[in-house]
Amino acid sequence: MPSRPTSTGRRLRPRVATAAMAGSTLLLVAVTVARLGPDPRPVGIVFVWLACITPPLVRIDVAERRLPNRLVLPALAIAVPLTAVDAAVRQVAPLEPLLMGFAVGAVLYTCAVFGGLGMGDVKLGALLGLAVGCFGTSAVLLFAVVSVSSAGLAGVVVVLLARFRGGSAGWRTRIPFGPFLLLGCWSAIAASA
Secondary structure (H helix, E strand, O other), rough: OOOOOOOHHHHHHHHHHHHHHHHHHHHHHHHHHHHHOOOOOOOOOOOOOHHHHHHHHHHHHHHOOOOOHHHHHHHHHHHHHHHHHHHOOOOOOHHHHHHHHHHHHOOOOOHHOOOOOOOOHHHHHHHHHHHHOOHHHHHHHHHHHHHHHHHHHHHHHHHHHHHHOOOOOOOOOOOOOOOHHHHHHHHHHHHHH
């Protein structure tokens, strides 16, 4: 007869999850501070906000296969003006981050139209394209390569594991794409000078 979890075990799980999310957030804020340097930049607000919403977005997308508007849209609303101001302060083309966000969103929207992604992925991709666009076109390319390749690799692993266990997973098996977009974003930010 299998043993039932004790009440202590049930109480510890949320605490461990909360601690893991808090630790992840602090790590991402540290990456942001390291990349932006000692001089404060307007876009720093976007990155700190993004660091705060990354752990819950990953948790929700893995568990429920959705990226809630209540987390993504407010960040997108502040990212548009702040990335433009940041570009103007750095004396680069203010439209560059906006164009990067639009380009990423447009590519993901095209994928969503053909049934490969959800609209939450499109909105999150536009937000992340704006954020990573502050580091230039090469950072956006790295973001795209890491996101797509890591999602593809995870998809192959899911299919192989399912077939190994006698399941029926195939090329149409869906996996959440939001965590891979976020992985690509933070990888590009960490690699950018």
